[in-house]
Amino acid sequence: MKNEEIEDLMYEIALMHKAALYYAGVKKNCLEKAAFTYLELIDEAKSEDDFELILETIEKLKLKNPELFN
Numbered sequence: 001m002k003n004e005e006i007e008d009l010m011y012e013i014a015l016m017h018k019a020a021l022y023y024a025g026v027k028k029n030c031l032e033k034a035a036f037t038y039l040e041l042i043d044e045a046k047s048e049d050d051f052e053l054i055l056e057t058i059e060k061l062k063l064k065n066p067e068l069f070n
Helices: 004-024 029-044 050-064
Strands: none
Touching: 004 029, 004 050, 029 050
């Protein structure tokens, strides 16, 4: 895979990450902060399943940073 293709995929993943946070209730003007905060919290999640890990991390984000949500 070429570097350009990898960069394109990374960009798409970042967009999908923000979209998931938006549909979880993050305010549009807080998406950037929420995305970085999510990355800080992911190590605290305990789930073995990757999908459940994402959901658990979003729940932690909601509990610890309610100001980011509608």
